[in-house]
Amino acid sequence: MRLSIARGLGAALATFSMLALAPAAQAQKKYDTGASDTEIKVGNFVPYSGPASAYGTIGKTHAAYFAKLNAEGGINGRKITYLSADDAYNPAQSVEQTRKLVERDGVLLMFGALGTSHNQAVQRYMNQRKVPQLFVSTGATRWGDPKNFPWTMGWQPTYQLEGALFARHIMANRPNAKVGILMQNDDFGKDYLKGVMDGFGDKAKQFVVSQQTYEVTDPTVDSQMVALKGSGADTFINITTPKFAAQSIRKAADIGWKPAHYLVSVSLSISSVIKPAGADNAQGIITASYLREPSDPSNQGTRELADYLAFMKQYYPAGDPNDSLNVIGYSQAQTLAEVLRRCGDDLTRANVMKQAASLKMALPMLYPGVTLSTGADDFFPIKKMQPVRFDGTRYVPFGELLGS
Incomplete structure (x- = not known):
């Protein structure tokens, strides 16, 4: 009888403990608009049309890489919903598309949006709403000003x-x-x-x-x-x-x-x-x-290039693997994926920026010796470049890496 009571009491205590812990376990997951147990919404604008439409391939490479991640199970079990809008390289349309993505579509963050005037046109809006304007596709120095614009971060060298x-x-x-x-x-x-x-x-x-x-x-x-x-x-x-x-x-x-x-x-x-x-x-x-050149003979036979070419063949077969713009899109998407992985179950906008501002990593298609690093007061992720000269067929490096 005592054994049965003890067992019953133990079972009851175990059940109580599980019930008590359940809310705490659920509380560990934190979400802002654009994130849930199953999805992370990411916004972007890029000129798929207009005078700078050549850059549109960057957005297509982003989409292809997120499709790859989703096919592999997503990030921490969550699929990426990538909403990329055409702003035709017109700042007025950049503003319109950004507002739609943030207010109507409810994205967690804006990522890799292209153009200096275009990102500048929405920078104050993004910071006032405290929505990450992350890894913008422009090298303007204004993207590295965490004191005045703590929700905006660049990616490429300035x-x-x-x-x-x-x-x-x-x-x-x-x-x-x-x-x-x-x-x-x-x-x-x-x-x-x-x-x-x-x-x-x-x-x-x-x-x-x-x-x-x-x-x-x-x-x-x-x-x-x-x-x-x-x-x-x-x-x-x-x-x-x-x-x-x-x-x-x-x-x-x-x-x-x-x-x-x-x-x-x-x-x-x-x-x-x-x-x-x-x-x-x-x-x-x-x-x-600051990127590896896919056609450079020195990259042939490397794992980095093989993985990139396999990705392009499977997920973006219409894209030119030798186009450096596609290497940019691939590398940017890898950077965001790492940030989101580090966020774990805390997918708040504040944590996204916290993780983005604590990176130290080597991306496979960055030029050898070039790394990516950020800090609370360092919003310039890539800081070195390699001088190169076009020889009629490809770019040939000369001299040493320059930058800080």
């Missing part, structure tokens, strides 16, 4: 860093250079230009002989290229997005202008820029990269 590297390389290797600059007339172009001028320092007026601008709505940059040649410039810093980068490379060849050519990394894509411009016309172009 435009100012790259612009300064170009200027320093010119001063070291072409001390008598006459520099002509073509730039997009917006915050993207101005940020790069500031880096260039800071790099030249008090010698900027000595080096820069001409500055030409264009609007994203312009049909061509032909007249600007003619003006640059006419200025006597023998060195060209090309601060353009892919459509205009291809035009400028081809126009330089058409008018017989052969300057030392520095091209910003956002337009180094062989598929979207070099091939349309003509590979022969692009020979000798100098840029800087």
Whole structure:
């Protein structure tokens, strides 16, 4: 009898303990809008149409990578719902699409949205609503200001860093250079230009002989290229997005202008820029990269490249695996996946930012030696770049990694 009572009492206590612990176990799971036991909603805008539509492939690569994760069971058992909108590279549409994604669709965060003016147009809104504006696809320095914008974080190296590297390389290797600059007339172009001028320092007026601008709505940059040649410039810093980068490379060849050519990394894509411009016309172009080049022989046979190529073949067969823009999309998505894994069952917006601000990782398709790290006061994840030169077929590295 005593044994039966003891057993009964033990069972009752066990049941009570389980009931008492159940609410505590449930309380360990924390969700904000856009997250649940089964789903994580991620928002994005990118130009699938318009003058910068070449960048649309980044959004398609994001979607493909999240499809891969979902096929493998998701992140901590939750599937990613990726809602990517076309803003046509128009800041007004960026605002409209962001509001829809946040207020109507209820995304947990915005991720990898592209464009400097476009992200700037929604930055204050995102921070006022305390919604993560994470790993934006632009290198403007304003994405690394946790004091004033704690809900916004960049991903790639800054435009100012790259612009300064170009200027320093010119001063070291072409001390008598006459520099002509073509730039997009917006915050993207101005940020790069500031880096260039800071790099030249008090010698900027000595080096820069001409500055030409264009609007994203312009049909061509032909007249600007003619003006640059006419200025006597023998060195060209090309601060353009892919459509205009291809035009400028081809126009330089058409008018017989052969300057030392520095091209910003956002337009180094062989598929979207070099091939349309003509590979022969692009020979000798100098840029800087922080990514592995899929066509580089030194990457052949590596596990990193094999995994990337297998991913592209299975989940994005219409995409060009050699397009650096797809490498960006793949690497960005891997970064977000790591943040969400670290969040565990605390899928609050505050925890998303906390985890994003405590990263130290090596991504497989980053250039060897380039790593990603963040901190509470460091919202610039990637800080190094490798100078490369186009040899008519591929980009060949030269010199050492530059940056901090």
